[in-house]
Amino acid sequence: MSRKPVITRTETIARTRLFRIEQVGLRFANGCEVNYERLRSASSGAVLVVPMLDDSTVLLIREYAAGVERYELALPKGLIEEGESPFEAANREIMEEVGYGARKLTHLKSVTLAPGYFSHATHLVLAQELYPERRPGDEPEAIEVVPWSLDRLTELFEHEECTEARSIAALLLVRELLAGRR
Amino acid sequence: MSRKPVITRTETIARTRLFRIEQVGLRFANGCEVNYERLRSASSGAVLVVPMLDDSTVLLIREYAAGVERYELALPKGLIEEGESPFEAANREIMEEVGYGARKLTHLKSVTLAPGYFSHATHLVLAQELYPERRPGDEPEAIEVVPWSLDRLTELFEHEECTEARSIAALLLVRELLAGRR
Structure with missing residues (x-):
């Protein structure tokens, strides 16, 4: 050591x-x-949310990603704003990006992107017991919401638009958690 | 769309x-x-390698991460150098960081860190059929190699030094692949 x-x-x-x-x-x-x-990063970190419509259906979003110049299919996420807790940020983000709030939020794991170079932390949050609630976001165009079954993650990971490591890790962790294997 | x-x-x-x-x-x-x-990023991307000593033992590394100012327990990785293929880079990185080469390399998935902001791509590579071969790296201090069983990933993800989303995604993908569930 x-x-x-x-x-x-x-x-x-x-x-x-x-x-x-x-x-x-x-x-x-x-x-x-x-x-x-x-x-x-100036911010106090980010949240990445796994919003489950039911025990097997996750709500993904399809959004333009300027870093890679194409649309990316991933989980809703965003920076934690001043004065917000990670759970408050998670609930706000899914209201803005998928049109739901969550009655039950669970912290899965806090992850880093490239800890040798970035201080940035992302809190992975499972959102369950959803109810419809839409808040306006600051996106330049409407975000497409794509329901996806956790039974079809292999197919998702073969999709050329699904590349974000944080989303892949969060989806695999949630599938494992919901299958009761942890 | x-x-x-x-x-x-x-x-x-x-x-x-x-x-x-x-x-x-x-x-x-x-x-x-x-x-x-x-x-x-100026580079042609990075590789992150899952070196399997046998079907259940992965070789992790414990290395100082300046972005988060602590040691991080993760998979070996590094930038692809000019003229190298991703597999050549993967083999060089494990020779430098864990002291093994691999006779069998498999591309798992190419992932991004935060596609809205970074163009950077990381190729996740499974390395099997290892043989001892050490090449000098450019690390400022010796890297600690930590063998870990794939049966103990839950324990690993609860470890405060294991936070990198790319490593978590790669380990879960490999466990799934080796369990024949894909």
């Missing part, structure tokens, strides 16, 4: 509206010194 | 050694115009 390296300095080397890039100096326990770059 | 938005302009607004941030102007099919920021 290694002793944690010491951060000898941090410096913001670029900043835009959404992103802040930091250079970090590190001294490892063995004396080795390195400089790394990392991305800092 | 929506018609894809048109990219009206792209502009690099910040650039560091590792990261390039772009501002993108988009016009959606409904006429709505927006500006997004996205992170471009």
Whole structure:
């Protein structure tokens, strides 16, 4: 078990509206010194929600993803706003993106994207006992809601529009949880 | 099904050694115009490898992650270097990080981190029929190799050092594949 390296300095080397890039100096326990770059997020993290219409039907969304320049089929998600708890953010996001609220919310796991480079954390939340409630979101076009059976996840993962690792992990964790195998 | 938005302009607004941030102007099919920021990666993507010592034992690594300032327990991974195929990169990474090469490599799925903001793709690769071969890597300290049974994934996901969504997705996909359930 290694002793944690010491951060000898941090410096913001670029900043835009959404992103802040930091250079970090590190001294490892063995004396080795390195400089790394990392991305800092201003926010207190994100939620990614698995909204279950019933015990086998999840509500996916199909939305344009500017990073990859195509539509992506994934779970609803969004940043936690100031003053919100992760569960409040989860409920708001599904009201905005799929038109439902949830009476029952369960924290599945908090995950990272690429922990070597990003501090960003995403809380995976299972949403059950849904009821219709629509809140206006800030999307430039209407989001398509796609109901999908948990029995057909293999088919989903073969779909070229379903690539997001967080969504894949969350769906597999929920299927396992609902099958009572945990 | 929506018609894809048109990219009206792209502009690099910040650039560091590792990261390039772009501002993108988009016009959606409904006429709505927006500006997004996205992170471009210079590389041709990354590999994340699931090295199986036998049908139930995966070799994890425990490595310092500067983005979250703690050690992370995850799968070996790295960028694909120029001229390498994803399989060549996968084999090199496990030689450097766990001290094994693989006679059998299988592409599981190519995943994204956050497709709305990053173009980055990671190829998930199953590595089997391992043989000892160590190549020097560029890590500042020795990487700890942690053998883990696929029967104990629930325990792994409850571990505070195991948070990376890509690793969680890859491990669940491999367990499903090896259990013959796909």
